[in-house]
Amino acid sequence: MRGMRWLLLVAIAAILGGVVYQYRAKKKLLARDAPVSPAPLAAGLSASSLHWQYRSTDLKTGRKKSDIDAERMQQVKDASLVDLTNVTMKIYGKDGKTFDLVKSSAAAFHNKEKSLYSQGDVEITLNLPLEGPPARQPTVIKTSGLTCDSDTGRVDTDQPSSFVFEKGDGKATGATYDPASHELLMKRDVEVHWNPPGTHAKPMKIEAATLAYHETTSEIWLKPWGRMTREGMIVEGNQVVVKLQDKVIRTITAIHAHGSDDYPNRKLRYAAEELAMDFDDDGLARKINGNRDASLVSTTDAAETTVTANRVDLDFQPDDRESVLTRVAATGNAVVTSKPLPVPGRQLSETHVLRSETLEMKMRPGGREMESVVTKAPGTLEFLPNLPAQHHRLLDGRDFVIAYGPQNRLDSFRAAGVKTRTEPNAEDRRRNRVASTTTSRELEARFDPKTSQMVSMQQSGDFAYEEGDRKARAAKATMDAAQNLILLENAARIWDATGSTAADHIRLDQRTGDFVAEGNVTSSRLPDKDQKKNSEMLSGDDPLQATARKMDSRNRNRQIHYEGAVQMWQGANRIQADVVDVDRSLDPQKRTLVADGHVLTNLWEEPKDEKTKKAATPVLTEVHAGHMVYTEASRLTHYTGGVQLKRPGLQVKSQELRAFLGESGAESRLEKAYADGAVEIFSTGKDRTRTGTGEHAEYYTADQKVILRGPWVKMVEKIFTNPQSNTTEGKEAIYFANDDRLLMTGEPEKPGNSRINRKKGK
Numbered sequence: 001m002r003g004m005r006w007l008l009l010v011a012i013a014a015i016l017g018g019v020v021y022q023y024r025a026k027k028k029l030l031a032r033d034a035p036v037s038p039a040p041l042a043a044g045l046s047a048s049s050l051h052w053q054y055r056s057t058d059l060k061t062g063r064k065k066s067d068i069d070a071e072r073m074q075q076v077k078d079a080s081l082v083d084l085t086n087v088t089m090k091i092y093g094k095d096g097k098t099f100d101l102v103k104s105s106a107a108a109f110h111n112k113e114k115s116l117y118s119q120g121d122v123e124i125t126l127n128l129p130l131e132g133p134p135a136r137q138p139t140v141i142k143t144s145g146l147t148c149d150s151d152t153g154r155v156d157t158d159q160p161s162s163f164v165f166e167k168g169d170g171k172a173t174g175a176t177y178d179p180a181s182h183e184l185l186m187k188r189d190v191e192v193h194w195n196p197p198g199t200h201a202k203p204m205k206i207e208a209a210t211l212a213y214h215e216t217t218s219e220i221w222l223k224p225w226g227r228m229t230r231e232g233m234i235v236e237g238n239q240v241v242v243k244l245q246d247k248v249i250r251t252i253t254a255i256h257a258h259g260s261d262d263y264p265n266r267k268l269r270y271a272a273e274e275l276a277m278d279f280d281d282d283g284l285a286r287k288i289n290g291n292r293d294a295s296l297v298s299t300t301d302a303a304e305t306t307v308t309a310n311r312v313d314l315d316f317q318p319d320d321r322e323s324v325l326t327r328v329a330a331t332g333n334a335v336v337t338s339k340p341l342p343v344p345g346r347q348l349s350e351t352h353v354l355r356s357e358t359l360e361m362k363m364r365p366g367g368r369e370m371e372s373v374v375t376k377a378p379g380t381l382e383f384l385p386n387l388p389a390q391h392h393r394l395l396d397g398r399d400f401v402i403a404y405g406p407q408n409r410l411d412s413f414r415a416a417g418v419k420t421r422t423e424p425n426a427e428d429r430r431r432n433r434v435a436s437t438t439t440s441r442e443l444e445a446r447f448d449p450k451t452s453q454m455v456s457m458q459q460s461g462d463f464a465y466e467e468g469d470r471k472a473r474a475a476k477a478t479m480d481a482a483q484n485l486i487l488l489e490n491a492a493r494i495w496d497a498t499g500s501t502a503a504d505h506i507r508l509d510q511r512t513g514d515f516v517a518e519g520n521v522t523s524s525r526l527p528d529k530d531q532k533k534n535s536e537m538l539s540g541d542d543p544l545q546a547t548a549r550k551m552d553s554r555n556r557n558r559q560i561h562y563e564g565a566v567q568m569w570q571g572a573n574r575i576q577a578d579v580v581d582v583d584r585s586l587d588p589q590k591r592t593l594v595a596d597g598h599v600l601t602n603l604w605e606e607p608k609d610e611k612t613k614k615a616a617t618p619v620l621t622e623v624h625a626g627h628m629v630y631t632e633a634s635r636l637t638h639y640t641g642g643v644q645l646k647r648p649g650l651q652v653k654s655q656e657l658r659a660f661l662g663e664s665g666a667e668s669r670l671e672k673a674y675a676d677g678a679v680e681i682f683s684t685g686k687d688r689t690r691t692g693t694g695e696h697a698e699y700y701t702a703d704q705k706v707i708l709r710g711p712w713v714k715m716v717e718k719i720f721t722n723p724q725s726n727t728t729e730g731k732e733a734i735y736f737a738n739d740d741r742l743l744m745t746g747e748p749e750k751p752g753n754s755r756i757n758r759k760k761g762k
Contacts, residue, residue: 048074052084056114056150066091066150068109068116080111089116091153091179093127100179101125102148102155114150122146124155124177139165143175153179158187167247168194168203172211182215190222196248196283200318204230204249204283208240218244228252230283233323235259237275252277261285263322266368269297272312285323288314296328300368303341303408307361309334316367324367327360334359336373338408340386340452349452350393351384352410354400369408375400381413385425392423397443409452418443418459428511436467436510440477454481463488470496470513472506484510492517498557499525499543517551525557542571548580558584566595572618576600577628591632599625599639603670605701621670622646623657635661635671645673645699649737650706652697653680662701673699681706685740688719692733704737715742 052073056065070084089102103125104118124141128134143161148154158174174187192206207229208222219241226240237257243250257275261268272290280286290296294312298305310332316323330336336354356379364371379400383393397415405411418440424433441461448455457479465472465486472495474488488494488506494515495501504519517523525544549564562568562580569575578597585591595601603621626641639645639657646652655677662671674696675681681692683706694710708715709732717726730744 048072052082054109054150063094063096064092066153068150070107082109082111083107084109084116087116087118089148089150091148091150092130093179097130098127099130100153100177101128102146104146109150116148116150118144118146118148120144122157126177137164137166139163141175141177161186167197168192170206184211184213184215186211186213194249196279197246197281199282201282202231204228206242220244222254226254232262233259233285234261235275235277248281249279249283251279257290259288261323265300265366267297267299268325269295269299270312270314271295280318282318284318285314285316286318287316290314294330298325298368299341300408301341302343303369304339305370305408306337306339307335319366325363326367327362329358329360331358333357336361338370340408343407347451347453348386349409350386350390353380353382353384354402355380355382356400359400364404364406369406370404372404373400373402378417381415388426391425391428394421395419395443405447405449409449410447410454411449412444412446414442414444416442431511433511434468436465438466438477439464456480465494465508467510468496470494472508474506479510486510496557497526499523501551501553503551512554513556514554515552517553519549521548521551521562522546523548523551523560544568544570546580555585558586560584572602572604574600574602575628589633593628593630593632595628597626599623599628599641601628601637605670619648620646623659625657637661643675645675649684650699651682652699652706653682654678654697670701672701675699679708679710681708681735683735683737685737687721688717688740690718690735690742691716692735694733706733706735706737708733708735713744715744717742 050072052070054068057063058065067090068084069088071086072084074083075081084107085105087102087104087107091100091102093099101124102116102122104120104122106120107116107118109116121142121144124143124146126139126141128138141161141163143157143159145159146155146157154177156176160171160173161175162171163169170186170190170192172186172188172190176185176187177183186208187210190206190208190211192211194204194206195201196204205228206220206222206226208226210223211226212221212223213219214221222240222242223238225236225238227234227236228240228242235252235254235257236259237254240252240254240257242252253274253276255274258269258271259275259277260270270288270290272294273292274290276287276289277285278287290312292310294309296307296312296314307328307330309330311330313329314325315327317326318324334356336359337351339351340349342348354373354375356375357377359373359375359379361373362371363369375398378396378398381395381397381400381402383391385392395415395418397418399416400413401415402413403411418438420438420443422436424435438459440459440463443457443459445457446455447453458476460476463472463474463477465477472486472488472493474492475490477489478487479485480487486508488508490504491502492504492506493500493502494506494508494517501515501517501521501523503517503521506515506517508515523546527542527544546562546566546568548562548566550562552561553559560582562582563578566577566580567574568580575593575595577595577599579595581592581594583590583592601623605619605621622645623639624644625639628637628639630637637659639659640655642655643657644651644653645657645659652673652675654675656675658674660671660673675698676696679692679694679697681690681697683690692706692708692713692715694708694713696709698707699705711731713730713733715728715733715735717728719726728742728744730746732745734743734745735741
């Protein structure tokens, strides 16, 4: 037993020794593997660590808001500020699928405000997927002086910032991004270079005082002003809103806006209080709408066209990588002004100004020139002269259709319910011309495509013309602008203070007032105010009337030519002939009336005294001839070509006849008449007739005396009660019709003789 106790003690001792040995060995091993004790904290710090992390979580939902990782952390004693080195912050989206990544080499974290601030450079990458690489180029922002809220994820800086996104890049001074609303604000001096995704798209430069990008609505706001430049296109305005679709600019709206679009062959300028633009995939304008004080100016090498209205709509089509203007619609006080520009070797045409409540303009292929302008309401078309010879014209009407040729030159236009006014030019005013006006139901005009000068104008439907006291009416009128002629057709009539003319057709020379009337011509002319009574062949207080197939009036109705079954009358006095020419010159010595072909004149005479006039029978003097010339200065009417004069009880035939009209106040229109050449006189008394022949005869109305002369005259008398005739011959015979006396004179060597035959038993 005592031996076993010793063995037990030895075993216990051995075990204890092993334990002690293992303890010492383990202690050495632990001492060897123990970590190095951290260095003592620097003065002023309350904490310091490596690989610092911070997470912000929504306490209600448990959703992660943000994670902050830093390579190193230091915290100042008694301060909530934590300084971080090589910081990475992830701001998670609400969808739980994306996050925004913020990187900075140094930042400060505020525990109380839960915000991160970086004085130095910061890089922000937006909308990164939680898993895998991004599907497209993410937006990367580089800036400094950034503050980031770890709860909301909102970042803000006032320092210069640059950014790169999928379709471009840009820069600004100061920026704010709110992931909750997905809104990016660029505070000042914004410049963005946008690269549209289209195959033929051209980059756009966006400049603004401030820019706000609203990701949820895909809108970019430029305030208070913004400017967009795409090659030759510039749009500038206030409160600009750029609408995106699939990262493509689709619309731009602005107020107090204006823009320009310059191409080698044309320039566009547009402006409005409210401007809206639509774009295609290539960034080309498809529509531009301007509201309130809208305007468009299109300039080519040949013309400048300006459109103004309350609203102007422009339609474009893409053509060879540019927007081509195809249509312009203007509404509300719309005005289109087409002004020609000087071109060497080409005469400058008038400026055209079209006004209407609504109008539509279509462009020729290529968008440089106008093809047509149509109004859908009443309007006015004004022609403004650019050369001294041109006229200022104004046309009022409705339903205008204006067609243009090359180089914006007028080709034609038509309108309804028309009234025109043409002002005299300087040359016209020197000739005392005044403004002329026309009206009609329809109007159509043609222009010279080379000069844009009006060639012809046709007005139909109750046409009316007026120039001073000169007026005209017709169913239809056609104006030849080159010759300044107006052709009046169908029920044509023209008149002035001196008289009027009606015919089937009248051709009027606007420059001179001369006109030619044809077909069923009827004219009426008032007597001259200063004319002397009975000083003309046809004169008196009644209007001078005339009918003919044709009438030609010249020198303000002072030279008149009638032809074709001409009849002229004043009161009861009348002239008929194939042709009549009247010259009413201002010089009385030149005033004449010439009739030719089947001439017939009827002159009635009656006493001037009213008492005698009532009891007296009017006396008609009728003259037939082949030709007649009346001269007012001498009051002489010269008939030729087989003349026959007829008065009550007296007929005179001769080859020619000179009739002298009475002076003013005379009892008879015919004072005396001289007949020459194969003269034959036939008179009728109460109980006999006398027939005289000779070479010369004179008739005096006052005492009813007829003188017959010739180499040898013969007078044959027939008494109604005696079948035989009495013959008296001699050199001169004087016959008094009022008392039936006859005196015959012979020559000394050949005295007159009479053969008197009496009835048997008498």
